[in-house]
Amino acid sequence: MTVLVIAEDEDREFLVEPGEEFGTDLGVLEVPEGVEPGAVIETHLGTAFRVRRLRGPDLFHHFERTGAPMIPRDVGLVIGETGVSVDDRVLDAGTGTGVLAASMARAGASILTYERDPEFAEVARENMALANVSDAVEVRTGDVLEAVEAGTFEAPFDVLTLDTEDAPSVVERAPDLLVDGGFVAVYSPFIESTRAVAGTAREVGLSGVRTHETIQREMQFDERGSRPSTAPVGHTGYLTIGRNG
Missing domain, CATH: 3.10.330.20 (Vcp-like ATPase; Chain A, domain 2)
Structure with a gap:
């Protein structure tokens, strides 16, 4: 290992x-x-x-990257807000580097994740091996909506996590994809898509729909005093949570 x-x-x-x-x-x-x-x-x-x-933060730094991965604080918010845990089944779309999928698997869940780009999907599989979670994470190459239409997997799931441009269209299917009481978590870097996700979630009857901006400021301590760092504001994106039933 x-x-x-x-x-x-x-x-x-x-x-x-x-x-x-x-x-x-x-x-x-x-x-x-x-x-x-x-x-x-x-x-x-x-x-x-x-x-x-190797622990979670180490994997974030050492995974081979195919783009900007979800950072640890956002991963923590997803896991904390959805309660992902042992024996949960998670449907994930927009695998990317695979940081979120690996982190949820290390929390004890089984993950089925979809990545459209074949090269990205292959890198994600290699990253799952590095994280020692290959048995818990199945990385499929393809579009999750096409998979839903084709019935290529067995629903319902306990949690649905999305980091894709077509997230509103997937959220529209959330009531059929989730168990009663199951959660959906959608991450987006843009306000426009976030608003569409939240609106769709309410339209299809998900409860407790709420959106948070994910932002964090590092503290700076020196001989002059203590204050938030003057580095750029630590904004990464928006996280929308909803619950089925």
Whole structure:
């Protein structure tokens, strides 16, 4: 299983396989076959590396990217607002890099996710293997609406998550796709599509429909005092939640 090694005296980290010989400008690192998280190993030049088990935030940074992935705080909002947990079945569309699908699988759910771009879908499958969730995440290449029309999967699902341009059209089918009490979560970077999603959700009878802007400010502490960082505002998009029944 892939692990993370962190250079103790530098801001450097690498993904390695146990039993691998890994070369960097800090020296050659021989990773023992049975290495455990917390172990410290050294390169032939004496640079110390600490071994860590991969966790969700690490996957966000080390997944191969096919675009802008959903960031950890947005993933947390989706999981928190929908209650995704063990034994849930999730239908996801707009896989992209696969950060959300992998995170929900690591929470114990089974995910069926659709990605239109074949190359993106293949990268997502590789990322699922890195996250050790290939058994819980099925990445299909195709359009989720076409799959709905063709009846190529068994509904209902516990949760429906969408990050696609045609999200309003999928939300229109949400009552048939979700169990009673199941949740839909739609992420969008644009207000116009978000408004269409919220309107459609209400029209088809979903309850508790609400939209949040996802925004976060990092705090800055120095000798002059404490205040929010002067870096750009941490806006990423809009999250709409609704419930079936």
